[in-house]
Amino acid sequence: MSNNSAGGLVSLQKNVKQLRFEAGIRRIKVSQAAADLKTFCLQNAHKDPLLMGVPSSDNPFRPPKSCALF
Amino acid sequence: MSVSDWLLFLLVRSLSLASLPGSIPFSSLQVQPQPDAKMCDQTFLAITFGPCDSCGLNKPLMNIYLKNEPINYCSLCVELMACQGLATGETIHTLKAESESLKTKLEEERAKLHDVELHQVAEKVEALGQFVMKTRRTLKGHGNKVLCMDWCRDKRRIVSSSQDGKVIVWDAYTTNKEHAVTMPCTWVMACAYAPSGCAVACGGLDNKCSVYPLSLDKNENLSAKKKSVAMHTNYLSSCSFTNSDMQILTSSGDGTCALWDVESGQLLQSFHGHSADVLSLNLAPSETGNTFVSGGCDKKANVWDMRSGQNVQSFETHESDINSVKYYPSGDAFATGSDDATCRLYDLRADREVAIYSKESIIFGASSVDFSLSGRLLFAGYNDYTINVWDVLKGTRVAILFGHENRVSTVRVSPDGTAFCSGSWDNTLRSHSQVGCSSGKWWRWRLNGS
Numbered sequence: 001m002s003n004n005s006a007g008g009l010v011s012l013q014k015n016v017k018q019l020r021f022e023a024g025i026r027r028i029k030v031s032q033a034a035a036d037l038k039t040f041c042l043q044n045a046h047k048d049p050l051l052m053g054v055p056s057s058d059n060p061f062r063p064p065k066s067c068a069l070f
Numbered sequence: 071m072s073v074s075d076w077l078l079f080l081l082v083r084s085l086s087l088a089s090l091p092g093s094i095p096f097s098s099l100q101v102q103p104q105p106d107a108k109m110c111d112q113t114f115l116a117i118t119f120g121p122c123d124s125c126g127l128n129k130p131l132m133n134i135y136l137k138n139e140p141i142n143y144c145s146l147c148v149e150l151m152a153c154q155g156l157a158t159g160e161t162i163h164t165l166k167a168e169s170e171s172l173k174t175k176l177e178e179e180r181a182k183l184h185d186v187e188l189h190q191v192a193e194k195v196e197a198l199g200q201f202v203m204k205t206r207r208t209l210k211g212h213g214n215k216v217l218c219m220d221w222c223r224d225k226r227r228i229v230s231s232s233q234d235g236k237v238i239v240w241d242a243y244t245t246n247k248e249h250a251v252t253m254p255c256t257w258v259m260a261c262a263y264a265p266s267g268c269a270v271a272c273g274g275l276d277n278k279c280s281v282y283p284l285s286l287d288k289n290e291n292l293s294a295k296k297k298s299v300a301m302h303t304n305y306l307s308s309c310s311f312t313n314s315d316m317q318i319l320t321s322s323g324d325g326t327c328a329l330w331d332v333e334s335g336q337l338l339q340s341f342h343g344h345s346a347d348v349l350s351l352n353l354a355p356s357e358t359g360n361t362f363v364s365g366g367c368d369k370k371a372n373v374w375d376m377r378s379g380q381n382v383q384s385f386e387t388h389e390s391d392i393n394s395v396k397y398y399p400s401g402d403a404f405a406t407g408s409d410d411a412t413c414r415l416y417d418l419r420a421d422r423e424v425a426i427y428s429k430e431s432i433i434f435g436a437s438s439v440d441f442s443l444s445g446r447l448l449f450a451g452y453n454d455y456t457i458n459v460w461d462v463l464k465g466t467r468v469a470i471l472f473g474h475e476n477r478v479s480t481v482r483v484s485p486d487g488t489a490f491c492s493g494s495w496d497n498t499l500r501s502h503s504q505v506g507c508s509s510g511k512w513w514r515w516r517l518n519g520s
Contacts, residue, residue, distance in 0.1 A: 010148060012169065016172065019172035027419065028183065030183055033419050034188045037402065038463055041195075041463055043444075044399070044444035048443040050443070050483065050487055
């Protein structure tokens with residue numbers, strides 16, 4: 001950080017203001033937050049092609065076959 | 071008077087001069103030959119020489135921001151201004167003490183809510199089977215390291231930028247190059263596709279972000295229609311369109327992020343809070359969301375409110391530069407990839423880190439991260455040329471992808487989630503997808519050895 005006292009004062013003030021703001025925000029328990037993350041994952045798992053894979057006929061990135069794609 | 075007495079006298083005199091307000095010890099004085107101020111990196115104490123905006127005297131100046139406007143005050147005026155803003159009884163000591171006590175209080179509050187780990191909550195979740203990904207396409211054409219890429223919302227086109235100054239728009243299915251632009255600078259570190267698909271934005275060492283409208287006419291020179299939107303005082307590390315083509319969010323090596331209006335090039339909002347280069351940013355996924363997260367070389371990841379410019383949350387648990395930040399698809403969490411060889415997941419509502427993705431065998435930094443559509447998988451590109459795929463809930467690695475011949479610089483999942491693309495310093499981009507199974511049921515997709 002700066003060793004110049006003037007710059008240090010201004011940045012200290014900003015720091016304290018920011019910390020006061022952050023200390024005041026509302027938080028929930030990790031167990032609840034984690035449960036929500038898990039629920040979101042499981043609910044959307046069936047829609048996730050990278051997770052489940054898509055049938056080869058639907059995969060646009062399948063190796064090109066002999067007939068032209070378009 | 072003896073020689074030693076004279077030397078002592080000089081020493082005492084120079085020390086007392088140095089303690090006068092407005093005088094700077096010689097070691098930190100940098101006198102520029104020109105009178106106009108030059109902005110330096112925010113990582114270093116910016117000292118330039120010139121007329122002070124407040125008292126008008128020619129003195130060493132400090133570059134500070136008042137209400138988001140950069141101004142140059144001499145150190146005496148900065149002191150006076152700061153003292154005016156102090157409440158009665160506030161001094162440096164009281165502020166420092168309050169700062170320390172607030173930090174401890176924050177830690178305690180966060181620790182109180184830390185009743186369980188994410189992987190414990192996910193114990194009952196069925197484990198992912200053996201994962202097999204295949205490289206589907208290799209996009210060759212860049213003459214030098216690929217630094218950044220972005221998908222178009224049509225799920226098919228990709229824009230990529232490289233060290234040689236070229237920005238190329240590809241069709242990912244056919245590997246054809248549709249457009250190519252040569253930037254006037256090298257190291258184009260940021261590129262982004264507009265939501266409409268009609269323009270791309272890019273920037274890098276030129277300290278600017280430029281928007282190029284893409285035309286259907288292949289013969290048209292795209293550089294002619296170029297529009298300079300953002301101006302920073304150091305390199306552009308990352309850029310992203312907001313929900314429309316009209317606004318761009320940028321982050322820069324000068325330690326700030328900024329929101330710009332594309333049409334007028336006007337600065338709409340700037341975001342100050344990082345104390346070192348900002349390397350990456352990502353917008354919150356929801357339609358109405360107006361927050362974004364940024365990560366930088368100060369090891370911090372900050373969440374910002376776009377309208378007010380306020381830093382709403384800050385996370386500092388990484389041990390080295392944060393190279394990449396990405397929101398979880400639900401918008402309640404975000405992941406980071408860092409030079410300390412770990413990726414971490416931070417939950418916004420619990421206000422703390424909830425998972426670390428690391429292994430003792432991984433010692434190279436993670437340069438880029440992205441989630442799959444459901445958020446169950448985290449794809450991370452590393453400087454040891456591999457891409458690791460992590461199970462977000464359980465914290466375990468489910469696959470490693472080899473293939474690149476140099477460090478992986480960028481990893482992005484396509485908008486429909488069918489594939490992800492990686493760009494690397496080996497001058498190529500590769501798109502990968504899952505080896506498909508014929509049925510759609512996911513528990514049946516456990517490949518036994520094949």
